[in-house]
Amino acid sequence: MKTNRVHEGGGVKNDILFSLRHKMLGLFVLTLIVPLLSAGLLIYERYSQDLLMREMKASAQLVRETSRNIDDYLWRIEQLSFDISSNAYIQDILLDFNPNRFIGPRVETAVFQNLFGANRLYSQHVFYIKIANMDGESTLSVGNMPRRDRELDDVFLDTNQERSMWIDRQNVEVFGFNRKSFQLVSHYRWIPDAHTGIPLGYVRIDIEAGTLNRLLSAYQHKADASLYIANGDGLIIGADHAQNIGRRLSDLYGYRLPADSRLPAGRNHALSPDGNHYILSNPLSTNDWHIVHVIPADSVGKLVASVRQYMVVIALICLVFSLLLSTVVSYYITRPLGKLIHVIRKVRNGNIDVTFEVNTRDELALVATSFNQMLSSIRDLLRKNEEIRRQEIIAEAMYLQSQINPHFLYNTLDSIRWTARRNRDLEVSRQIEMLSNLFRYYLHTDKEFVTFRQEIRQIENYMSIQQFRFRDTLSFSIRFDEELMELYTIKLILQPLVENAIVHGFEGITENGFISITGRIVDDAVLISVEDNGMGFDAAGLMQRLERGEEETASFALLNIHKRIRLHFGERYGIRLHSVPGRGTVATLTLPVLTKMPTQGAWQHETDDRR
Numbered sequence: 001m002k003t004n005r006v007h008e009g010g011g012v013k014n015d016i017l018f019s020l021r022h023k024m025l026g027l028f029v030l031t032l033i034v035p036l037l038s039a040g041l042l043i044y045e046r047y048s049q050d051l052l053m054r055e056m057k058a059s060a061q062l063v064r065e066t067s068r069n070i071d072d073y074l075w076r077i078e079q080l081s082f083d084i085s086s087n088a089y090i091q092d093i094l095l096d097f098n099p100n101r102f103i104g105p106r107v108e109t110a111v112f113q114n115l116f117g118a119n120r121l122y123s124q125h126v127f128y129i130k131i132a133n134m135d136g137e138s139t140l141s142v143g144n145m146p147r148r149d150r151e152l153d154d155v156f157l158d159t160n161q162e163r164s165m166w167i168d169r170q171n172v173e174v175f176g177f178n179r180k181s182f183q184l185v186s187h188y189r190w191i192p193d194a195h196t197g198i199p200l201g202y203v204r205i206d207i208e209a210g211t212l213n214r215l216l217s218a219y220q221h222k223a224d225a226s227l228y229i230a231n232g233d234g235l236i237i238g239a240d241h242a243q244n245i246g247r248r249l250s251d252l253y254g255y256r257l258p259a260d261s262r263l264p265a266g267r268n269h270a271l272s273p274d275g276n277h278y279i280l281s282n283p284l285s286t287n288d289w290h291i292v293h294v295i296p297a298d299s300v301g302k303l304v305a306s307v308r309q310y311m312v313v314i315a316l317i318c319l320v321f322s323l324l325l326s327t328v329v330s331y332y333i334t335r336p337l338g339k340l341i342h343v344i345r346k347v348r349n350g351n352i353d354v355t356f357e358v359n360t361r362d363e364l365a366l367v368a369t370s371f372n373q374m375l376s377s378i379r380d381l382l383r384k385n386e387e388i389r390r391q392e393i394i395a396e397a398m399y400l401q402s403q404i405n406p407h408f409l410y411n412t413l414d415s416i417r418w419t420a421r422r423n424r425d426l427e428v429s430r431q432i433e434m435l436s437n438l439f440r441y442y443l444h445t446d447k448e449f450v451t452f453r454q455e456i457r458q459i460e461n462y463m464s465i466q467q468f469r470f471r472d473t474l475s476f477s478i479r480f481d482e483e484l485m486e487l488y489t490i491k492l493i494l495q496p497l498v499e500n501a502i503v504h505g506f507e508g509i510t511e512n513g514f515i516s517i518t519g520r521i522v523d524d525a526v527l528i529s530v531e532d533n534g535m536g537f538d539a540a541g542l543m544q545r546l547e548r549g550e551e552e553t554a555s556f557a558l559l560n561i562h563k564r565i566r567l568h569f570g571e572r573y574g575i576r577l578h579s580v581p582g583r584g585t586v587a588t589l590t591l592p593v594l595t596k597m598p599t600q601g602a603w604q605h606e607t608d609d610r611r
Helices: 020-085 088-095 105-116 150-157 209-217 249-253 297-348 363-402 406-422 426-444 452-473 495-505 539-548 556-569 600-610
Strands: 128-133 138-143 164-174 180-192 199-208 226-230 236-239 277-283 290-296 449-451 474-480 488-490 513-522 525-532 574-580 584-592
Touching: 020 105, 020 164, 020 180, 020 199, 020 209, 020 226, 020 277, 020 290, 020 297, 088 128, 088 138, 088 180, 088 199, 105 138, 150 164, 150 199, 180 209, 199 209, 209 226, 209 236, 249 277, 277 297, 290 297, 297 363, 363 556, 426 452, 449 452, 452 474, 452 488, 452 495, 452 513, 488 556, 495 513, 495 525, 495 556, 495 584, 539 556, 539 574, 556 574, 556 584
Parallel strands: 474 513
Antiparallel strands: 128 138, 128 199, 164 180, 180 199, 226 236, 226 290, 277 290, 449 488, 513 525, 525 584, 574 584
């Protein structure tokens, strides 16, 4: 079948800026990425805080452990000084002071080892021990060469309130070492008389700062961190990096030790004013010194950065995976829609002999079914329009043929009618008048639809003419509900039925012929019945031929009516025949209720809806 080209109009554009697939892809990506990024940021923030807390906890543990070990070492030094101060021999030589009692360092060392043990001097890494009277004169000394330090001893001698004291000293010159300078710390203790408690002298134990440095280095595991021993003023006494000894924490980091030495500073961390260092401190129990651990902030930042890089890699992998997953899912969802768009474009270009096939059982399958039904309806409507157009062309040709000089025919019939009147043949004049009215109705009424009142008026004219022919052998009755009279129907739909009843129903019958024409509304449809008491025939066979559209001379009028009704109003309407041989025939028309004069587009749309 040749199809009509569908008008393209302003249909769907070929270039879609944002297709459904792209929208779905973007939605999927946002649905996956936004929660992923949000969770990643929350995890990163939480992990960064936890990482900092773990680092500070480990540093606090290091500071506490270092404090215990330094305290232990200093306690052993204090224990050594206590043993010296409480020794009776030492007290006796101070009571009977003689600066020349011992000749040479070797003798003094031997005496010390006999009194306090051979290894006690070296196991404690003691640099120098001096035992002196209240005037600062040495009575026994052990260790490296003595130093010029009388003015330094005066610091302790002037503080008679303390039983013992730790003093840090810097750049002390020692005899015999080419005036080489050492960083030393000293521990002082009074030596009291065992009976009176009055100080007889003092003992000083010197420790090289390098010893403290080595102890600190044993506990420091971070190359970029620093571990210090600082006095209460923040002066660095020992450090794992010796170059900072003698400097102050406030100068290096802007940090001051807590004023209350009992504050558990090692359990908390502080951030330097410049934000570049985390600082933890813990006081020693033996004196007012503190263990201070300094961690560069960027070292913790490096760990956090490594975690951030790791999370970025994971996020990128998840992003790629989500893109691939979103692409695959959106493709399988929108692929049938792409096929539908392809079919729609074919239909827009005029090809309606297509179908949209889909193998899913979802909403898209319903769309496909509805779309295919729509195309089928369009194809049926186009075929129907072609048939109507063909019938209209045939009817127009017949109409044009019938219009050949119609006025000549009317004028001739009018002349004959007036001639009959002049001859006083009124019956002939009446027949000619009714015949003229029929011709005018057939030839001059150019409307496709007329009212039932107009149609019945012409049936009355036709039956009157037939009664002149059959005289007293034919009678008829017309009974139409009044509500039908102004309804509309197809023109010339009743006369062929009445004519078929007269020509075929009363063939060979010479008396008592009767035709009943009735009209009523039943179930939103107009039912028109034409019943005769004629010969009857095989109605079932004729109905089958009508449904198949077989044209026969005997049934041409019925087929014409049936096809006209179906073309205009659809398969629901048409003609039904019931006949009993020897008793008569009933032809019933089923028509729609038309209260207004329909246009061609209106009854086509109405027909499509009823299907």
